[in-house]
Amino acid sequence: MAKLYFKFGAMNSSKTANALMTKFNYEEKGKKVWLIKPAIDNRDGVQIIKSRIGLSAECDALKTTDSILELCPDNIDVIICDECQFLTEEQVDDLRIIATDKDIPVLCFGLRADFLTHLFPGSKRLFELADSIAEIKSICKCGSKAIVNARFDDKGEIQIEGAQVFIGGNESYEGLCWKCYHRLVEEKKKERRI
Numbered sequence: 233m234a235k236l237y238f239k240f241g242a243m244n245s246s247k248t249a250n251a252l253m254t255k256f257n258y259e260e261k262g263k264k265v266w267l268i269k270p271a272i273d274n275r276d277g278v279q280i281i282k283s284r285i286g287l288s289a290e291c292d293a294l295k296t297t298d299s300i301l302e303l304c305p306d307n308i309d310v311i312i313c314d315e316c317q318f319l320t321e322e323q324v325d326d327l328r329i330i331a332t333d334k335d336i337p338v339l340c341f342g343l344r345a346d347f348l349t350h351l352f353p354g355s356k357r358l359f360e361l362a363d364s365i366a367e368i369k370s371i372c373k374c375g376s377k378a379i380v381n382a383r384f385d386d387k388g389e390i391q392i393e394g395a396q397v398f399i400g401g402n403e404s405y406e407g408l409c410w411k412c413y414h415r416l417v418e419e420k421k422k423e424r425r426i
Contacts, residue, residue: 239340240343240365241343242380242407244284245407246285246370248287251313258312264310265309267314270318271293272318272397275399276288298323300326310338311339313327313340316340318397320354324354325357325361342354343381346397347380348393371407372409379409382405384405384406
């Protein structure tokens with residue numbers, strides 16, 4: 233039976249590069265890949281997945297109202313989804329059904345939590361339903377394991393409030409360990425009290 237996989241990591245852990253390398257590996261074996269991502273991720277274009285190291289591929293971009301179950305092509309061997317944290321719970325349910333009923337492996341790559349350390353809806357549902365959950369590790373600037381996706385403004389100051397979704401890359405986010413993140417947040421809170 234095919235499985236639903238969730239591979240998560242902090243910002244800059246090479247999740248997208250891993251997704252694109254996985255796509256290459258399947259295609260090298262003659263397998264047909266359906267590469268998808270939520271349309272909300274438009275920083276490199278709507279129908280493109282691009283990694284920081286320069287790998288890229290065309291993909292289908294899904295709106296929040298799209299049913300993955302209804303859109304799923306009949307002639308595919310695997311589904312690879314990048315930025316899966318932006319999927320709706322219903323779309324993750326669709327992926328679970330596809331893996332089970334159609335016996336098609338589904339590999340999802342994305343963030344676990346937002347800049348305030350709250351789970352994204354898509355990630356939460358994947359934690360609930362995935363057969364396999366694996367962390368793609370990265371490091372903080374201090375050398376410890378990065379687990380938090382800290383958001384910074386254009387002046388380089390950490391953000392401690394705002395909308396859950398703000399599309400950005402290295403200019404807006406940095407993967408930090410808990411200690412570095414907590415220190416910056418407490419400094420920001422103290423600064424606001426002064």
